[in-house]
Amino acid sequence: MADQEENSIGGRLKRYARVGAAVGGLGVRFGAGRLFGMEVDKGKHAAELTAALGGLKGPLMKVAQLLSTIPDALPDEYVKELIQLQSNAPSMGWPFVKRRMAAELGPDWEKKFKQFDREAIAAASLGQVHRATGKDGALLACKLQYPNMDSAVEADLRQLRLIFAVYERYDKAVKTREVHAEITARLREELDYEREARHMRLYGHMLREEENVSVPEPVPALSTKRLLTMTWLDGVKLLTLKKAPVARRNAVATAMFRAWYVPFYYYGVIHGDPHLGNYSVRGDDGVNLMDFGCIRVFPPKFVGGVIDLYHALDRGDQALAVHAYETWGFKGLSKEMIAVLNQWAAFVYAPLMEDRPRLIQETNSGVYGREVAQKVHGDIRRLGGVTPPREFVLMDRAAIGLGSVFLHLDAKINWHRLFHELIKGFDLKALARRQAAALKKADVPAAS
16 A cells, blocks of 8 residues: 555655755755855765655656756756656556546446556556557557645645755756746646647647657547546667667657657647657657657747757857847846857757767767756856746757657767758748647647
């Protein structure tokens, strides 16, 4: 019953005591450091905090994983610890699953399936997945949310605000207000599986002509706000291809690139969670997308800003770079701050600039972008800090998350040509029309 008790009031109080002790200890050490000039052992404390977070196996763990992929959101010592967190949580036992399924589909729920596996095939921070067979013989995946996740998420988000507040006492380079707001909005959305089903239909529409990308179809009759049943997609984990021939790894990387960026450049939509558990590799080296909880719809002008910044860096056009940052929502940037932001942009855009096959990162760093991020972070702190716009958070996360995937694959591709295929003939009004039509078809709200 330990897994069932994890989200009980008593269970969560014990969990927060662990996190609170770790966070509180950090606050005390920071205060002592300022008062007495003591050095804070961030590496040691990061390990303590990660141990506390890793024991949560709930929304706050998911937030920790998200933060580990956002450059500068946390000090490097914390990132190195947080990226070790595993996404698999203890699954609910069969008696508990039966009660949850009955709550969602009624007491006769088992009669609605030809077969339903008792053991979960995957368990993560917000729910778990069971394989099943429909009455018509179709293979299905049933994503069942853990109980009381609404209150769990809200409580964990309050804990996150505390962690951010303590962090900003230590380092004021990145103002976390908008980062917290964006994480809050996206996590709340992830709890709504009816919304995720609409996102799934949206992606099915946007990627309908992509032969190397598969998207499952939701099964409305077997789905609720807390249960999402979809068609089954066969595939293997991406990391099983690490030693595959380079041609196979390049094919998978190309499919991943288009799976993420066709929706963005054609429709203004990004999948904000390139986590290794959210897709699999087909037998023909195409990819299956399987999780659509963390989706961001952007105003068309935001996409225009991404392309404008590319051209600004390519041409050395400072005025166009300023326009791009302002389009994204950065405010009051000095010339010095723009120069620093351009350092980060130059790194992210570097693979797109060179018309040749290359690795996504041609350095010895094992974490994509970490060395550049450290330098940029120091410069931003020296200049007084910056507040990243909300829209920027998931866009940056997607870019860095995908870069990490390509780093795992050791893929060598002409990224320049892949990118130019997508932006050739880019027209803001045409994107707006495509976006409006696609969102209407899938009943997905426009950008907020």
